[in-house]
Amino acid sequence: MENTQGKQLVAKTILQQLGGNRFIAMTGAKNLASSKDSLTFKISSRNKSKATHIKIILNCRDTYDMEFIQCRKYEVKLLKKLGSIYAEDLRRIFTLETGLNIKL
Secondary structure: OOOHHHHHHHHHHHHHHHOHHHHHHHHOOEEEEEEOOEEEEEOOOOOOOOOOEEEEEEOOOOOEEEEEEEEEOOEEEEEEEEEEEOHHHHHHHHHHHHOOOOOO
C-alpha cells in the first residue's frame, strides 16, 4: 500500500510547476485533489475555456496531459484534452486555454 506522502508527491510537484500558492491566489483554484499521478482542481467557470475543473496527469513519457472539464449539475463533460506537455509549458498553456493570468 502506497503512503499518502508518495501519493501527493506528483500533485505537489505539478502545483509547484504551476506556481504554487501564487498560482492558487491568482486563479482562485480550490478543492485540490491528488492521485498517484495527477492533480485536479476547481477554477471559476468564468474563463475562456468554460471549464470548471482542470486535471493535470503525469503520463508515461514524463510529460503531462491536461484535461479541461465542465461539471454542471449531474453532467461531467470533457471539453478538451491536451497531451505531451512539458513542465515548463504548463503555465503558458493554462493561461492560453483559460485566459486566466497567473502572474502579476
